[in-house]
Amino acid sequence: MQHALRLGVAGLGTVGASLVRLVQRHGNELAVRSGRAVVIQAVSARSRGRDRGVDLSAMRWEDDPVALARAEDIDVFVELMGGAEGSALASVNAALDAGKHVVTANKALLAAHGGALARKAEAMGVSLNFEAAAAGGIPIIKTLREALAGNTISRVYGILNGTCNYILTRMEREGLSFDACLAEAQRLGYAEADPTFDIDGHDTAHKLALMTAIAFGSEIDAEAIYVEGIRSITSADIEAADELGYRIKLLGVATRSDSGIEQRVHPTMVPKSSPIARIDGVTNAVAVEADFVGRLVLQGPGAGGDATASAVMSDIADLARGDLIGTFGRPATALAPYRRATMPRHEGGYYIRLSVYDRPGAFAAIAGRMAEQGISLESIVQRRRAPRSDAPEHPVPLEPQPVVLVTYDTAEAQVKAALANVTADGHIAEQPQVIRIEPLA
Structure with a gap:
């Protein structure tokens, strides 16, 4: 020995x-x-x-x-x-x-x-x-770097932050607010005293950047990642997702196409039937789509002392055996320059929640703005707030009412343009809530 x-x-x-x-x-x-x-x-x-x-x-x-x-x-x-x-x-x-x-x-x-x-x-x-x-005790780096060396990988995505997944799970199961769930996560040690790095998506983005480099053989470019956290998610969004057949998860997604690489971190509505939707609490999960193996899904503890130490030891054991593998699965000098993809046409639809002033012509104007951008609406649901107990018998409806739009497949640029016009028209009382719908199998 x-x-x-x-x-x-x-x-x-x-x-x-x-x-x-x-x-x-x-x-x-x-x-x-x-x-x-x-x-x-x-x-x-x-x-x-x-x-x-x-x-x-x-x-x-x-x-x-x-x-x-x-x-x-x-x-x-x-x-x-x-x-x-x-x-x-x-x-x-x-x-x-x-x-x-x-x-x-x-x-x-x-x-x-x-x-x-x-x-x-x-x-x-x-x-x-x-x-x-990346992903704590889940062996995703070895999977991408070694086990899938014979595959061309097209997409990597997953739940990469246990704090966010814990908060979203509690909001759904117990009907609690985001602030209440965050406070509980901090009390249990799942969230830091300053939770910004986790809940604003930066932790997920760093992990995604590393997986992207290995999966696609590109240089790391964490600055190219679109990052959006979960602060804006409300109980109304959680309830609407449930009624529509989805669950909300913070996903990190990296996709390779002919035009380059797309990296994004954001809350996502995923079908309840998908494996990712079933991941609850502080658990992480990563899915990899490749040409010869199809889709792989790995899940397990994404943080914690023991799980992370286990991953550290796996690297140490490789060194003890003399297994010296390139950091990113290939020579670092062979990594291709990062090429950012052009804005793709989103594969799924969008969930849009608006707070609309209840007055004549408002809904028609909003639908018109969507049509101008070529956006087809799958459904429009108005969720009227209960009248106040001190309201007069026949009040003039002054308070804005929540309206949920679900679009068919469309491009993000069109959604942004339509909502900018809706906001400028003065028919909504607050910033629109927009959540992508991912058609994950």
Whole structure:
């Protein structure tokens, strides 16, 4: 058996502590499976005295993660600190410059600097592995990079953020408001004190950018992703989706076409019969569509210390076995320049909720604006609000009334143009709510 693979772990939060526990619990089995022992030689974190529930006494402590990354007595630098800049970037660069393999769970770092880091890793003859950076415990990176190497992939999509999926699930099941569900997610530890990164879609976008690069062999371009979060979703939208036969999910979608690559993150109405619609709570799911295998759907825990540590260890085990695979499944220098697709014609329809002033001619004017853009309406539903108890017996209807439009297949540009005209006409009281309808099988 070869000498032990020596790890330097920077970051001892939830994931880092779980990784230490995993190595200590399954060390013997890891040695058998990979052909060599795996040991944590040294660690680094912000606070040395904090109780993390694991025994660190046999590990050397380094206050500076950059010094740990350069240490001569480690073979693999494991970066679990997070953040796109600062110590994370400096220490990963230092490790690569020193000829160390790097394993990271840092999606923000890779979305911003993944291409440059991959090129440096290849120039130094070492690996940069990141299974844990997308979809937690789901092995989507290995699936895209290795298992589907013989396929041409046309689309990757999925639920990539457990916080958002938890909130939308609770809103649907219990009829709670978005704010109430977010507060509960924060109380349970599913959402951060500042949940912006999750609920505004940026976490999903970073993960999608990494999967896109592998699936389509393109350079990373997280800035090209259209990003929309779930803050605007209301109980009225959840109820309407249910009546129409859909569920609302925050999806990350990457599609390749003749005109280029389209990446988008947004709330989506998906048919209740689709596998993605059945994913509830903090669970993640990713679907891949390819020419030889058709559609694959993988689901599992998208976050959490143990699930993410499991993904980190899968990368470490590859290194212990000597499996050195290109960061993005091909040489980083062979990644094609990112080419953004022209605005496609959306494959499904749109759900549009308007708050319309209840006055003569308003509905006809709205329908006319849709017709001007060539938009066919599948249905128009007016949901009248209950009259106030203090209202006169025959009041003049001044309060705006909710109206739901469902379109047939159309182009997003036409929808935006029509709604801009509707807004300018003064018939609606607030910003329109627009949600794509994806015809997922």
